[in-house]
Amino acid sequence: MRQKLFATPYLVWMLVFTIIPLGLVIYFAFTDANGAFTIENITKVGEYTSTLVKSVWLAVISTVICLVLAYPFAYIMSRRKEHKRRIMLMLVMVPMWMNFLLRTYAWMTLLEKNGLINKFFGLFGLGPFELINTQGAVVLGMVYNYIPFMILPLYTIMLKIDPIVIEAAQDLGASPAQVLFRVKVPLSKPGISSGITMVFVPAVSTFIISRMLGGGANLLIGDLIDLQFVGAAYNPNLGSAISLVLMVIMLLCMSIFNQFSEDEGGMLL
């Protein structure tokens, strides 16, 4: 087949930059500093269980918040006239054009002990509140940075929902809530799945957000991996092992989620 030829560049790309590196990660994870086979790295990951759990937990919370915020917004956006849709889409995208670090620094100045938010509360004699260096700040940072990745797939799928199907549901006696759970949600399921994937996966392995907004007390698994490669605790073998474990956890989470959404049909949420 001649058409196959056109896929070659990407296949080469995938081989060089995905499959070979993955092999290397696996190789490093199962060898020690001298290149001898060992499972010590993997067992050592167990010491970081609490960090792993925290990472997954914060990522789950962020993903849920993103979904709850993005779903109604994406729906409203998809039902607007074309020019309004474009403006709303722009507003969603604009923060993404700003540098990621800059955005997160901006949050730091807002949340700091003598930052803008505390100054505002200070006017009423309140605070100062402990805002930065909390898990809440990390979740906030994740939601802020990743919500466009939830909105976009939801919006795309909702554009395809024919308004006449919604009218049909109303016509058959469905209240607004019933229309939502029996028609809109089931029909937007593919968007929900890809939105969740696109938020959960980067959220679980982030390290910049947790370091800048979470302070030293809220190290996440991403920070841990970072430390093994460029930090003082230099140990690429352990870093690879943690990455590998994280990957397995992510795969597990996603497959559980997919199983769940298929079994439960429209009643997932």
Added chain:
Amino acid sequence: MEENYIISLKNIVVTFDGERVLKGINLDIRDKEFVTFLGPSGCGKTTTLRIIGGFVEPNEGEIYFDGKKINGMPPHKRQVNTVFQRYALFPHLNVYENVAFGLRLKKLPEKEIRAKVGEAIELVNMRGYEGRSIQYLSGGQMQRVAIARAIVNRPKALLLDEPLGALDLKLRKEMQIELKKIQQSAEITFIYVTHDQEEALTMSDTVVVMKDGVIQQIGTPQDIYNEPKNAFVADFIGESNIIDGLMHKDYEVEFAGKTFECVDSGFDPMERVDVVIRPEDIKVTSPENGKITGMVESAIFKGVHYEMLVDSFGSKWIIHSTVCQAPGTMIGIDLYPEDIHIMKKPQEESEEEKI
């Protein structure tokens, strides 16, 4: 309110973007009646249906259902169900679940749902397709499911928006008969929207002819066909010859340069009128016996009859006849007084409307 009217529209006006789409619709629909809104696209027939369904709020006027005013009531609280033009089946549900949708919302016991859905599926001849995904249904099958889904809820009135538009001719004819049967056996008021005059005449008890947001005529199919109120109705319902005429006095009209006896009266003396003559009402005779003479320009075989185009001193006549006259033949045309329909000129109507 008279009690046997299930739906009444009073002076309904609808404006979209400053344009008046419905200009004061008044209509009473009797219980268990088969009513058809007939008109060209853009005449406001679908909008009228959507007002009854609750999807469009009228800018002015009242809508009554069972004697109660239902302006502002959301669609899900109205006791009507709709069969949509593009079926609007739920793509995520199979045939059975599509039909069961309305019943599930009412939280009926599973056993009752099964019985009712089974009955509805039986009614539309879709037994055996219950588990089928709607993606794998043909247009006609989707149509049947859409009807079953609406009718299973036993609405007091069923609204049908050009439901047969997407079907081929043969299937459309079959479904017309089936719909009529369903309507009679289920004893439900049907409000049907179509632009197909034949469909309207075949199925309806009452036909409502609409144009430009105004009801032109309400009547039985026979009334509408035989006694059209104006040239538009006459032309829209079947083919017609519409000729300028001059009403000399009651029962005497002049057109095509000749004076004819007719059965209409009540016009001003020497009033300009439209004369409407059905192509099948024209008698073809020999040139010397006819009041009007003309030459056959073309003759097309139409199945039951031949359609001939006849030129008579510049004016064209469409004639339907089972006997074919070869093109080039000179023929005579004669008319019975009862086949000459006299109508007021439409310009005067629009003037009346402005007042």
